[in-house]
Amino acid sequence: MTDTPAKPSSPRRSRPVKVADQIKDWVVERDLKQGAKLPNEAEMIALFGVSKGTVREAMRILEAQGLIVTRTGPGGGSFVGEVSLERAKSLLANYFYFQDLSVSDIYQMRKVVEPELAASLAGTLKPDQIAELRGLVQQYDRPAESPEEERDQHIASLRFHAKLAEYSRNPLLAFMVSFMARILTDLTVYRRLYEPHNEELRVRGQRHQLDLVEALEAGDADRAEAIMRSHMLGAESLMQRQEARVMRRFIAE
Amino acid sequence: MTDTPAKPSSPRRSRPVKVADQIKDWVVERDLKQGAKLPNEAEMIALFGVSKGTVREAMRILEAQGLIVTRTGPGGGSFVGEVSLERAKSLLANYFYFQDLSVSDIYQMRKVVEPELAASLAGTLKPDQIAELRGLVQQYDRPAESPEEERDQHIASLRFHAKLAEYSRNPLLAFMVSFMARILTDLTVYRRLYEPHNEELRVRGQRHQLDLVEALEAGDADRAEAIMRSHMLGAESLMQRQEARVMRRFIAE
DNA sequence: TAAGATTTGTTCGTATGTATC
């Protein structure tokens, strides 16, 4: 029912996995919302006719997917918990760990998605949101004086994009932009993926972002889109030389 | 190390979760590849100084994320297993279950991503791939004679897009397109999300796809992009009236 | 086919930890 169309001869499903599926069904049937309480361990044991260990393994499966959260103590138990953005990004990052994702792959996506986001945001932001964006841009207002500062500036600039994503009313667009910002951030942190210093590019990047905020404030969608497109081209050239294959490690949590 | 920058006061981490993290670290340190064998249960117990139940719960966590697979019997055990495309899509779908994702949200994304995919595919496909695409288009060569057939045609048409994604050399682009095709397919299956029948639109859609294959074969990127863009607009209008909020159920597996 | 070896799968009893009242 809630399963993908029909696995041709399942490879084998252990009982905990089955129980996890049953619990999902149980939740869906009752249309439980975030925060709703699930039966406790003892009740689960009775409900599905399995032992405590099996129930616990099933719970861990659901927990790992972010579908439930568990608290101990009186009034504790397991609860429906919506999958957080953070967890969703981590789980997807694990997938790309095994793919051969390059920086230019990411930019091929960014070049089309970020301008669309910018365009759709024009004229929809509240003054405090505009202010917050301007605040982020200020964080890299001056030339970096050390590699560490340059790295921090780079990360702050990615936070600018993540913030734009946050303001979007389209969850899919928001997720994709936020996800790419995270991958690039991780890359910056773990791989020193920032340039041998190029002051001109930094200044131009900052100019772009300030102009963009202005266009967003003015509600000029076309201009916002154009600026973002140009900004992406600049950023791409900034990172292009980095041949680095992106994902070469597990992403924990 | 492999964790996100630094959780400010983690809410509490159960022992199985810790062990799961330790196992991830263990794998990363050794740079184990897909198929590599992990220590068996007994060794894990010794290695981390926890009980069997705890080890098993940790394993279930990793399994739920698609990071390991487990087999019984001699020569069995747990193995590093790359996260499959299917699982990644399912896990992400669970996130959007809790978001308020609309059909037009999906199309906002499709309208920019699918043309980019089409453009990048022009001139890169082998004859058998071209043939396979043509084969898919043939599956909705004639007017549907029943709602069921119309649904099947709609699904086949989404398979066309999924197939294009499969041919892409950009894993990120490929994933996004495939993911959207899956959501729309689920929607078609579970919610009868296909139109009250509009023969003209069907014919035009098919025409688009045939022209697209031709442009891809000829290596005409601009034309492929333009056709896809137009195709997306048509498909959008086809589904537009469906106000349906997309995700209102768990996606199992 | 059958038996044995190996490894995960499942259960049960018990004890401990944790948060609420």
Add this chain to the structure above:
DNA sequence: GGATACATACGAACAAATCTT
């Protein structure tokens, strides 16, 4: 601080799957 209600963890035993001979 004690009682209560819950999850958490351990250990020993047994079941099932699968490979080898």
